Amino acid sequence: MNERDWQILHTVFETRSVTGAAEKLFTSQPALSYRLKRLEEHFGVCLFERDGRKLNFTQEGEHLVDHARRMLREDLRMREELTRMQQHPHGEIRLGVSSNYAAYRLPRLLAAFQARHGGASFSLVSGLSHDLFVQLQREEIHLALVRDSFNWKERKFIVDEDPFYVFSREAIDFDDLPRLPQIALDTSTFQNRLVADWWNARFSEPPRIAMRVDKIEACMAMVRHGLGYTIVSSIALQEADRLFRFPIVQADGQQLTNKTWLLYRTQSERLPLVEKLIDMLKRRMA
CATH class of the missing domain: 1.10.10.10 (Winged helix-like DNA-binding domain superfamily/Winged helix DNA-binding domain)
Incomplete structure (x- = not known):
């Protein structure tokens, strides 16, 4: 075989x-x-x-x-060991990236990286953070850019932190949110839990869900057409033209944020190109 x-x-x-x-x-x-x-x-x-x-x-x-x-x-x-032994910066980097990060942040990052390291090639899979974490555990990818740390025991750090906002076509009062239709974005269990925890601390009534969508573009399009408000992170700002936005502030006065984590195995740092990409991502939060 x-x-x-x-x-x-x-x-x-x-x-x-x-x-x-x-x-x-x-x-x-x-x-x-x-x-x-x-x-x-x-x-x-x-x-x-x-x-x-x-x-x-x-x-x-x-x-x-x-x-x-x-x-x-x-x-x-x-194959990776042979690449490392040759000591030249060529090879494939296997990435697993949460869907919204892949759409809105990753292209610019990879373009900047490839401009410096022309020998790099990428194998990219995007999707739900949990599914990508499973692929990391199976060693099917080198790096996972995901919305939760998953209590990962090896290497990890935060590469981005996006504040949450309420987006609406009209100006609204926060106290009215439970009575207004909400367009719910269902993409990340961890992200949904963050918003749910904030909501339960702020309101005694559940949200009035008008519809659920799994794509941020569809979510923001519904809001632009006046079908309801939504609560999503600032990664959606380029979809928010002419919309009102209101920051989500927690009881301690801090703004609620959605973190993007980089998870990887220690052995991945031995691969020259993967190590260079890790260093570049570290500098984003330095």
């Missing part, structure tokens, strides 16, 4: 679909099905059972997926 087989097995498990895995791996479905059949014949097991369009992996199949992940991690480690 080779690296391609392990990648196929891992991707099929993640997508739970031969068709979806074939699209991700830029191959045909028949070719992928053939490789999976060869894997089953080689190990003498059934990898999965079909439930309509979904694939349910057997116990033996899940065991092989765990082995595939280990093999892929070992291959990545070997």
Whole structure:
């Protein structure tokens, strides 16, 4: 078995679909099905059972997926060690970045970094912070830029701190918020908890949720059309043209903020380009 087989097995498990895995791996479905059949014949097991369009992996199949992940991690480690031994600033940096940070802050950062280190290439995945944290634990990424520290025991520091605001098309009174329609942005459990804690300390009534959206652009568009107010961090400021904004102040007089953390493993600092990117991110809060 080779690296391609392990990648196929891992991707099929993640997508739970031969068709979806074939699209991700830029191959045909028949070719992928053939490789999976060869894997089953080689190990003498059934990898999965079909439930309509979904694939349910057997116990033996899940065991092989765990082995595939280990093999892929070992291959990545070997490549990284070879890059480090060559002592030149080329290589791939694997990043996991929360969706809004990837959209609003990361492009400028990566452009500045690549201008200084032209040999850098990036493998980027964006999404929910919790999912990215799981990928960091599995060693599938070098660095995670996420909205929670997750009590991570290895290296971590804050790279950005964005204050929360109430955004509205009209001027409003804070005391009226429980009676006004709210456009709720559901992207981060940790972020939602911060806002909920502030709300419960400030009001005895729950918010009147008019709708829930999972994209900040959609959220701010609803507000611009007068469908309600929202509570989001200042990362959304470029979407807030001609909107009123009111800072969220806590009982101690401090403004409520949303922090972005960089989480990584100690061993990542041994990779020259990754170390340079870490240093650049550290300087943002210096």
